[in-house]
Amino acid sequence: MLIDLVEARLIEAGVPLALSPRLVAAHLAEGAPRMLRGWIAAEASGSPDELAAAICRAGKAAVAAMSQQSSTTICCKLDQTET
Numbered sequence: 001m002l003i004d005l006v007e008a009r010l011i012e013a014g015v016p017l018a019l020s021p022r023l024v025a026a027h028l029a030e031g032a033p034r035m036l037r038g039w040i041a042a043e044a045s046g047s048p049d050e051l052a053a054a055i056c057r058a059g060k061a062a063v064a065a066m067s068q069q070s071s072t073t074i075c076c077k078l079d080q081t082e083t
Helices: 002-013 021-040 048-065 071-080
Strands: none
Touching: 002 021, 021 048
């Protein structure tokens, strides 16, 4: 289900990816929960706000790495779809 939501967000943002949106969404959907589980298990420190910001930055960086445009352009497109 999370993969479906992330895939829809990537498509909505119009991000030109070098890989299929589904594959990129799968990567993102696996990464964020792993960071959260590590934080909950006290494997890493930081406030909830710091964790959320780090997850967001990591996701944007991953999308930029798998895109066909510059990371600045991609981050701007992703920022525009945030609610």
